Amino acid sequence: EDQVTQSPEALRLQEGESSSLNCSYTVSGLRGLFWYRQDPGKGPEFLFTLYSAGEEKEKERLKATLTKKESFLHITAPKPEDSATYLCAIISSGSARQLTFGSGTQLTVLP
Amino acid sequence: SAVISQKPSRDICQRGTSLTIQCQVDSQVTMMFWYRQQPGQSLTLIATANQGSEATYESGFVIDKFPISRPNLTFSTLTVSNMSPEDSSIYLCSVEEGSGEQYFGPGTRLTVT
Numbered sequence: 001e002d003q004v005t006q007s008p009e010a011l012r013l014q015e016g017e018s019s020s021l022n023c024s025y026t027v028s029g030l031r032g033l034f035w036y037r038q039d040p041g042k043g044p045e046f047l048f049t050l051y052s053a054g055e056e057k058e059k060e061r062l063k064a065t066l067t068k069k070e071s072f073l074h075i076t077a078p079k080p081e082d083s084a085t086y087l088c089a090i091i092s093s094g095s096a097r098q099l100t101f102g103s104g105t106q107l108t109v110l111p
Numbered sequence: 112s113a114v115i116s117q118k119p120s121r122d123i124c125q126r127g128t129s130l131t132i133q134c135q136v137d138s139q140v141t142m143m144f145w146y147r148q149q150p151g152q153s154l155t156l157i158a159t160a161n162q163g164s165e166a167t168y169e170s171g172f173v174i175d176k177f178p179i180s181r182p183n184l185t186f187s188t189l190t191v192s193n194m195s196p197e198d199s200s201i202y203l204c205s206v207e208e209g210s211g212e213q214y215f216g217p218g219t220r221l222t223v224t
Contacts, residue, residue: 031211032210032211032212034212034213036215041218041220042217042218043115043203043205043215043216043217043218044154044203044215045215046112046212046213046214046215049210049211049212051210087153087154089154091211097142097159097207097211098144098156098159098169099144099154099156099213101153101154101155102153103152103153104153
């Protein structure tokens with residue numbers, strides 16, 4: 001069974017304090033790993049797709065990386081507006097496109 | 112990316128009644144998905160809806176409780192039937208684009224009293 005585990009559950013950072021969020025996964029064959037941002041009361045906002053180990057994607061202060069067992073979302077010099085819940089999800093080769101989500105990391109960036 | 116809207120944005124319903132949630136997309140898409148997000152939890156897939164075929168439901172979700180329609184390539188509805196307080200959740204639709212990424216609507220916040 002496909003599984004996605006995110007850590008930590010919650011993270012509080014000072015503005016400018018860089019850190020990383022972790023997403024570990026168990027899957028028979030990975031079709032893709034996805035990162036989303038979700039603000040309270042809103043739907044998830046797509047950030048990145050990663051397909052193979054060693055791949056990296058960047059967007060502003062965010063950088064996502066992928067290994068064969070986990071993915072990291074690195075946040076460099078975060079700002080208060082980066083506060084949100086970050087969700088990781090996978091699609092396995094045999095899942096007919098359904099996303100399996102982790103429980104998310106709630107990030108709070110303090111000014 | 113596609114622009115997705117949902118109606119209603121929120122509702123408060125009485126136990127035993129039904130609510131139909133609408134999902135509208137501004138472009139034609141093949142695959143649409145319905146998710147549930149219970150309070151403080153992550154997203155769980157309810158069903159996959161392809162135009163012209165019956166929806167495919169995930170384990171733990173049945174058609175009698177969550178009937179889905181997909182009349183064309185830009186629209187779908189999810190009905191939550193015979194509601195109980197345990198159905199209080201955010202219901203989200205999503206569409207698949209490009210290389211497998213899914214884009215989500217704003218969600219419908221349902222409270223059952």
